[in-house]
Amino acid sequence: xxWRRSQVRFLPHPKLEMSEKNYPIETLRHxxxxxxxxxxxxxxxxxxxxxxxxxxxxxxxxxxxxxxxxPEDLKTISKEMEKIINEAIPFKRYTMKKEDAxxxxxxxxxxxxxxxxxxxxxxxxxxxxxxxxVDLCKGPHIENSSHLKHFKLLDIAGAxxxxxxxxxxxxxxxxxxxxxKQELADFLKMREEAKKRDHRIxxxxxxxxxxxAGTGLIHWHPDGAALLNTIETFWKKQHILNGxxxxxxxxxxxxxxxxxxxxxxxYSEFMYSQMDIEGKPYRVRPMNCPGHIMIYASELHSYRELxxxxxxxxxxxxxxxSGVLHGLLRVRGFTIDDAHIFLAExxxxxxxxxxxxxxxxxxxxxxFDKFKIYIATRPEKKYTGELKAWELAEKSLKEAVAKKGIAxxxxxxxxxxxxxxxxxxxxxxxxxxxxxxxxxxxxNLPERFKIFYIDKDGSxxxxxxxxxxxxxxxxxxxxxxxxxxKANFPLWLAPQQxxxxxxxxxxxxxxxxVFEKLKKxxxxxxxxxxxxxxxxxxxxxLNEHIPYLAITGDREIKEKTVTVRGRKQNIGVFSIExxxxxxxxxxxxxxxxxxKD
RNA sequence: GCCGGCGUAGCUCAGCUGGUAGAGCAGCUGAUUUGUAAUCAGCAAGUCGGGGGUUCGAAUCCCUUCGCCGGCUCCA
Numbered sequence: 001x002x003w004r005r006s007q008v009r010f011l012p013h014p015k016l017e018m019s020e021k022n023y024p025i026e027t028l029r030h031x032x033x034x035x036x037x038x039x040x041x042x043x044x045x046x047x048x049x050x051x052x053x054x055x056x057x058x059x060x061x062x063x064x065x066x067x068x069x070x071p072e073d074l075k076t077i078s079k080e081m082e083k084i085i086n087e088a089i090p091f092k093r094y095t096m097k098k099e100d101a102x103x104x105x106x107x108x109x110x111x112x113x114x115x116x117x118x119x120x121x122x123x124x125x126x127x128x129x130x131x132x133x134v135d136l137c138k139g140p141h142i143e144n145s146s147h148l149k150h151f152k153l154l155d156i157a158g159a160x161x162x163x164x165x166x167x168x169x170x171x172x173x174x175x176x177x178x179x180x181k182q183e184l185a186d187f188l189k190m191r192e193e194a195k196k197r198d199h200r201i202x203x204x205x206x207x208x209x210x211x212x213a214g215t216g217l218i219h220w221h222p223d224g225a226a227l228l229n230t231i232e233t234f235w236k237k238q239h240i241l242n243g244x245x246x247x248x249x250x251x252x253x254x255x256x257x258x259x260x261x262x263x264x265x266x267y268s269e270f271m272y273s274q275m276d277i278e279g280k281p282y283r284v285r286p287m288n289c290p291g292h293i294m295i296y297a298s299e300l301h302s303y304r305e306l307x308x309x310x311x312x313x314x315x316x317x318x319x320x321x322s323g324v325l326h327g328l329l330r331v332r333g334f335t336i337d338d339a340h341i342f343l344a345e346x347x348x349x350x351x352x353x354x355x356x357x358x359x360x361x362x363x364x365x366x367x368f369d370k371f372k373i374y375i376a377t378r379p380e381k382k383y384t385g386e387l388k389a390w391e392l393a394e395k396s397l398k399e400a401v402a403k404k405g406i407a408x409x410x411x412x413x414x415x416x417x418x419x420x421x422x423x424x425x426x427x428x429x430x431x432x433x434x435x436x437x438x439x440x441x442x443x444n445l446p447e448r449f450k451i452f453y454i455d456k457d458g459s460x461x462x463x464x465x466x467x468x469x470x471x472x473x474x475x476x477x478x479x480x481x482x483x484x485x486k487a488n489f490p491l492w493l494a495p496q497q498x499x500x501x502x503x504x505x506x507x508x509x510x511x512x513x514v515f516e517k518l519k520k521x522x523x524x525x526x527x528x529x530x531x532x533x534x535x536x537x538x539x540x541x542l543n544e545h546i547p548y549l550a551i552t553g554d555r556e557i558k559e560k561t562v563t564v565r566g567r568k569q570n571i572g573v574f575s576i577e578x579x580x581x582x583x584x585x586x587x588x589x590x591x592x593x594x595x596k597d
Numbered sequence: 598g599c600c601g602g603c604g605u606a607g608c609u610c611a612g613c614u615g616g617u618a619g620a621g622c623a624g625c626u627g628a629u630u631u632g633u634a635a636u637c638a639g640c641a642a643g644u645c646g647g648g649g650g651u652u653c654g655a656a657u658c659c660c661u662u663c664g665c666c667g668g669c670u671c672c673a
Binding site for chain 1: 598599600601602608629630631632633634635636646663664665666667668669670671672673
């Protein structure tokens, strides 16, 4: 431990501007957590302290309190923090022998700290003092409390001690801190922005969830279903064009199938209980892979056919604890845009790269071009197969990603039970990351099902398998799209692409003919022939995020045209034929807007 | 599942320390015939999430249950 700042440095010159300090953001936030803890200690005398780290969006501290903290209490705590900040209390670092530290914290009833100290391998531990608040801490910290200028306490939550459900639940307070006022303001604004994009609110007319029908289960309304249909049609077309074969498999299967696959042994906590069909146990499927393997196994395959790519928009059902359900993003029944690729050993790396490129290409069509890549390795307990094979599999995933020259992080133990995976997290319009795409390497299921292909020399060989999904789940992907686009879908995706609005009832007949022509041309057109002012009808249509409005009045009838209004203003007057042509082009070429000319 | 919060008309919300419900929007009816973000008027609409309790009296207090929200854990 070489950090001795508090011992060799003294308080800065009072005139020295704080903005000249260039603390790493983690240091600033970690110190903010300490200052918050000191404030909590002043208000709640008996508080026991858990941990208080800096995190990607700020910091938190976990407390064991007798009292429950309410949202309005955050103000009181903030004020107490301000006091500490105004006093410019220095952070002082000390070291203590482990035994002394254990005694020290035991005396103060800080049993969580004692637990932490016992696990530190060194003979000495470091202690930071902030006035009369003393905490076990590696540091480093800011010089004194006044260097924290821009912070805000955000949320209160329950959090298990050390993240385990078996432990006591502590009270966690989240906050954030930044070096500048502007950064803090931007962050808070971004949080507000995220709230405004909540798909459960702005996507209300697209889907619903009914406690009466079962929580975590989605009912797609006409507009939502239209959106899904567009996505699915696009998906199918792209897959056919890229060497996949579309298949369909059953939603339930004999339990025997899941015993062979290993799902029963390794995945049962997510599977719904069995049902009895003529004395035989069946299960609702949690994954599509066994079904695809059945299709593979029903024919003899030559090495010449590999890689064999089977794809399906496969709906699965998984048990998720009620507390984790969240709109479209976490549900109990969802459709995976699944594919299973059967291939020979020497094709693995090439095919992973192939899948990777295909995935990025598809995602780009939805406006996503920033990602974060994770390689998830073998789970500690629930896995199947040999360790050696796992190592090899993990190595080939890393190799494939390395070949693409893409940076990745390791998600230790995050793999599927049958193999490691590459997870692609998508960055949306306001910088949030979403887990959607996944590419999984499987050397286990083919063996368990004893599937094979005939190799060049006439011998039987076990293929490898790649499981992959690009959207992940259509539900989650759609939920993310709603938030990404703020419900202002690009033209090709919009559930309603254009709405026909007559100026008054007099123009209904003409509007009707426009509507019919658009409809016959397979444009997703809607109409509002109600006897309302044109202003009102425009307002409603815009609130429904419809990208284009076809306005029809006397002028249009006379000239056999329509005036087209975009989301912001009029974009021009077109003949009906010209308008249809433009809309059709937008659909076939996946365009965001109508071409202007 | 766990911690905390919430649950009033289709939607958004009001209803102070208990005296048995109210607004805007949407809906319906009528008038108006409208040129780029709300025409006017009238009508109808709630066993105040469900169950139990305290009380002369409960949307309001207590218990319980279901659901939702913010997190934890988990995940496509």
